[in-house]
Amino acid sequence: MAYPNTGDDHGWHMHHSLQAMADPTTAASLVNVTKRYRAITALDDVSLDIRAGEAVAVLGPNGAGKTTAVGLLLGTLRPDAGHVRVLGGDPTRRRCRQRIGAMLQISGVPTTLRVREHVDLFRSYYPAPLDHETIIAAAGLGGLEHRLYGKLSGGEKQRLHLALALCGKPDILFLDEPTTGLDVESRRALWEEIRAVIDAGRTVVLTTHNIEEADALADRIVLLDRGKIIASGTPAEIKRATAGSRISAVTTVETCAIGKLPGVTKVHRDARRTEILASSPEPVVRALLGMDHDLKDLEVTRTTLEEAFLTLVRPTTGAARSDGPAYEDSRT
Amino acid sequence: MNAAAAIVRTYWLESKLEFLKNLRLPVFSLSTLLFPVMFYLMFGLAFGGGPIGSVPRPLYFAVAYSAFGVVGACLFGFGANVATERGQGWMLLRRAFPAPPFAYFVAKMFMATAFSLAIIVILLVLAVLAGGASLGFADLARVVPLLLAGTLPFSAMGLALGYLCGPNSAPAVINLVYLPMAFAGGMWIPLEFLPSTIQAIAPYLPTYHYAQLALGGVGAGDGDVAGHLVVLGLVTVACLACASVFYYRKP
Numbered sequence: 001m002a003y004p005n006t007g008d009d010h011g012w013h014m015h016h017s018l019q020a021m022a023d024p025t026t027a028a029s030l031v032n033v034t035k036r037y038r039a040i041t042a043l044d045d046v047s048l049d050i051r052a053g054e055a056v057a058v059l060g061p062n063g064a065g066k067t068t069a070v071g072l073l074l075g076t077l078r079p080d081a082g083h084v085r086v087l088g089g090d091p092t093r094r095r096c097r098q099r100i101g102a103m104l105q106i107s108g109v110p111t112t113l114r115v116r117e118h119v120d121l122f123r124s125y126y127p128a129p130l131d132h133e134t135i136i137a138a139a140g141l142g143g144l145e146h147r148l149y150g151k152l153s154g155g156e157k158q159r160l161h162l163a164l165a166l167c168g169k170p171d172i173l174f175l176d177e178p179t180t181g182l183d184v185e186s187r188r189a190l191w192e193e194i195r196a197v198i199d200a201g202r203t204v205v206l207t208t209h210n211i212e213e214a215d216a217l218a219d220r221i222v223l224l225d226r227g228k229i230i231a232s233g234t235p236a237e238i239k240r241a242t243a244g245s246r247i248s249a250v251t252t253v254e255t256c257a258i259g260k261l262p263g264v265t266k267v268h269r270d271a272r273r274t275e276i277l278a279s280s281p282e283p284v285v286r287a288l289l290g291m292d293h294d295l296k297d298l299e300v301t302r303t304t305l306e307e308a309f310l311t312l313v314r315p316t317t318g319a320a321r322s323d324g325p326a327y328e329d330s331r332t
Numbered sequence: 333m334n335a336a337a338a339i340v341r342t343y344w345l346e347s348k349l350e351f352l353k354n355l356r357l358p359v360f361s362l363s364t365l366l367f368p369v370m371f372y373l374m375f376g377l378a379f380g381g382g383p384i385g386s387v388p389r390p391l392y393f394a395v396a397y398s399a400f401g402v403v404g405a406c407l408f409g410f411g412a413n414v415a416t417e418r419g420q421g422w423m424l425l426r427r428a429f430p431a432p433p434f435a436y437f438v439a440k441m442f443m444a445t446a447f448s449l450a451i452i453v454i455l456l457v458l459a460v461l462a463g464g465a466s467l468g469f470a471d472l473a474r475v476v477p478l479l480l481a482g483t484l485p486f487s488a489m490g491l492a493l494g495y496l497c498g499p500n501s502a503p504a505v506i507n508l509v510y511l512p513m514a515f516a517g518g519m520w521i522p523l524e525f526l527p528s529t530i531q532a533i534a535p536y537l538p539t540y541h542y543a544q545l546a547l548g549g550v551g552a553g554d555g556d557v558a559g560h561l562v563v564l565g566l567v568t569v570a571c572l573a574c575a576s577v578f579y580y581r582k583p
Contacts, residue, residue, distance in 0.1 A: 074428045094430050102428045108420025110349075112356035117349055124342040125430045127335070148356070168430070 026085075027052040027172050027203040028073055033082035035068050042068040044227040045082070050172070050205055055198040057218035058207045065227040066207035067105055070176045073205065074102050087171055098126055101170030103161045105177045111150030115141055118149060119163055126168035139163035140193050155186025162193055173197060175206040179213060191216055245281040246303050248273055250296040253288060261287050277303060339432070346435040347442035354409065354443055361447075364408060368401030368451050369458070375520065377463055384522050387552040390463020392522070394455040398479050399546045400519040401451035403539060406486035407493065407506050409444040414494025415502035437491075444490075445483050452479050475549030478557075482542045485564045488571035489538070495578035513539045538567045 028050040035043040043065045050056050058066050071077035072084050075091030089096035109118055119136070123129035136142055139159045144152065152160060158178060165173055178194065179187040194217055198204050208214055214221045215235045223231040223238070231238060251274050255267045263279040278284045281300045289295055354360045376393025384392040417423055426436065456472070459465040490506070497505045514520060516530050517539025523531055534540040545560035547553035 076424060076427050097428075097430045100428075104421065104425055104428055106421035107425045108417075108422055109425065110353045110417070110422065112353045113349055117352070121342075121345050121349055122429065122431075124338070124345050125432075127338065164429070 025052050026050070027054070028086045028205065029084075030069065030072065030079075031083040031085070033072060033079045033084060035065075035072060035077060036080050041227050043072070043079075046224075046227070046229055047082075048222060048229060050203060052171075052203055053201055055204045055217060055219045056206070057214035057221045058205065058224055059209065059211060059214045059221050060207075060224035061209055063226075064209075064224040066209075066224055067176055069224070070102075070104075070174050070205070070207055074100065074174055098168055099171045101165035101168060101173045103158070103165045103173075103175045103178050105180065107161055109149055109160070109164075112148055114146050114148055115152070115160055115163075116145040118160060119145075119167065122164045122167040128169065129167050130169045135163050135166050138166055138193065138196065140189065153186070155182050155189060158182060158186070158190055159193065162190070162197075166197070170202065172203040172205070175204065177207055177209070179208070179210065187213070244279045244303060245277070246299075246301050247276040247278060247281055247284055247288075248297070248299040248301075249288065250274070251288060251292045252294070253291045257291070258284075258288070273297070342432060343435050343438055346439035350439035350443040351446050354413070354447070360408060360412070364401070364405045364447050365451060365454070367404065368397045369454055371400065371520065372397040372455050372458060377458070385552050387547075387550055388463070388465055390459045391465040391467070391550055392547065392552055394459035394463065394465065395475060395479070395546050395550055395552070396519050396522075396543060398452045398455045399482060399539075399543050400514050401455070402448040402479060402482045403486045403514060403519075403542070404510060405447040405451065406444045406483055407490040407510050408503070409447060410440055410487050410490030411493040411497070411506045412490075412502045413440065414491060415497045416499045418494070419499030441483070441487055444487050445480065448480060448483050449476075452476060471550065475546065478549040479546045481545065481561070481564065485538055485542070485567040485571065488568045488575065492571045492575040492578060495575050513537050516540075517543050519543050538564060541567075 026049055030043075030046050030048045033043055033046050034041065046065070046069070048069070058069060060066050068077060072079055073086055073091060075084075075086075075093070075097060078092065084091060086096055087099050091097060091100060113121075115136075116132075119132060123132065123135075130138075136145060139162045141156070141159055141163055144156060147156075149157065149160065162175075162178070165175070175194065179190050182190065191213070194204070194206070198217065204217075206213075206217060219234065221231075221233065221235055221238050222229055250272060253274070255269050255274065258264060258267045258274065258276055261278070261284050264276055264284060265279065266275075266277040268275045276284060285298070285300065372393055376397060377390060379389075381389055383389055423436075426433070456467060456475075460467055489509075493506055493509065494502065516526075516533055517537040518526065518534060519539055523534055523540075526534075541560040541563040544553040545557060545564065548555050548557050548560075
């Protein structure tokens with residue numbers, strides 16, 4: 001299967017997902033799901049399969065539809081079209097929800113209750129909850145059991161939310177932007193806890209706009225932009241399938257001509273330099289040198305996953321995703 | 333059996349934690365408990381004076397300010413709390429978990445009733461100890477249930493306000509509803525001492541019916557227990573209807 005997957009092959013997706021619904025290895029699926037908020041289409045005919053035991057990062061900029069996707073999978077939202085299945089059931093049902101754990105983006109719990117009290121309350125929602133000490137240890141909250149929620153630091157609060165998500169020994173865990181707003185140190189500490197949950201074999205779906213987080217935690221990255229899945233693959237595949245190198249030079253060759261060169265995914269020119277993202281640099285460099293004998297200051301570097309991500313989600317022309325490169329010309 | 337016990341345990345935990353949560357919130361617990369006590373000490377005890385109708389002044393005001401306190405505990409306990417928790421995302425979080433939705437309301441009802449009972453006990457004890465009122469077991473068995481009957485309509489009203497208001501405006505809106513309604517309903521000063529226009533408005537206020545109902549428990553008020561109960565029952569239904577309209581109107 002070729003990555004990145006464009007979101008255009010709906011027929012294939014539908015066929016695949018309907019098969020997958022009966023497949024015990026599918027933990028959760030969205031099948032041709034559309035969700036609108038008045039004039040805004042938050043998710044546009046999205047199909048997504050999460051396999052059991054998989055750690056999937058749904059990566060996208062703000063407003064891409066990540067939180068909507070999680071809301072649908074959690075059963076707090078209902079789709080306008082399509083189907084949502086989680087663990088073979090309907091997540092709006094309590095029975096199904098008892099097997100799901102979640103960390104929400106907006107999740108203010110009462111500030112004047114203690115860590116221990118919150119955990120006890122949430123444990124009481126499940127017939128066979130995880131025992132208290134295991135939850136506290138897994139979330140790294142040892143020594144904070146008697147602290148009021150309102151007195152916890154940002155990172156500790158998120159750890160409490162992780163603890164609440166673990167209370168019911170969930171078969172699948174949804175983490176909606178778990179580390180947003182945390183400083184680097186707290187973020188990395190929370191990653192350790194999340195990684196331990198993933199390593200224990202739980203199915204985890206996390207949303208993030210932080211590429212580093214997706215790279216650090218996920219087996220598979222699903223890129224979501226403006227309500228559509230624009231790519232899906234392992235972090236390595238995403239890197240490989242998108243621009244592999246950045247070429248930078250001072251040249252007079254027109255950006256649209258560069259865009260037509262093989263493997264070019266993005267061209268950007270400012271007042272002085274031209275920057276090109278390309279899957280492999282050699283043919284592009286060869287062609288450039290052939291077209292412009294005065295080309296100067298040539299530099300070739302490997303792109304980061306961050307750049308690959310930006311290439312995919314923020315093309316300046318609409319045609320730039322899989323069927324053509326993006327042009328960006330900021331000369332005045 | 334086991335499942336039933338688990339549900340009972342969840343409801344108990346929700347109720348207990350709802351009470352603790354509010355008790356630890358001085359802005360709620362102190363104002364809810366201390367305002368009626370302070371008003372009673374100032375206007376019910378310090379002023380002195382003769383009986384109101386046939387009821388000794390300390391006893392009359394202990395009941396009137398208890399009713400005032402119960403209304404406050406319910407309006408703020410439900411209204412301000414629901415508005416804040418909607419704003420915080422607590423409701424949304426609960427919906428993402430298998431938290432029993434009804435337990436949320438039962439817990440708040442328990443909490444509002446517990447605070448109401450605390451106010452009633454404090455004021456009646458003050459009436460006996462500081463005001464020299466005589467209260468037998470039979471009197472208590474009559475007046476305490478009538479006072480607690482107010483928790484239903486005013487919790488429902490608080491719920492409606494909680495769904496109507498935003499988290500920041502809720503306390504102000506509730507005060508604007510609560511204080512004038514308590515005053516014009518005869519909870520601060522007996523109705524016969526109020527201007528005739530207010531006396532004419534009073535029967536349209538739920539606080540009037542509640543005050544009259546509770547005062548009936550100590551032989552004051554107009555004694556129409558059934559009539560006031562019917563009005564308060566209608567108020568409860570109307571407020572619950574409004575609450576559900578406001579709830580579904582919200583995106």
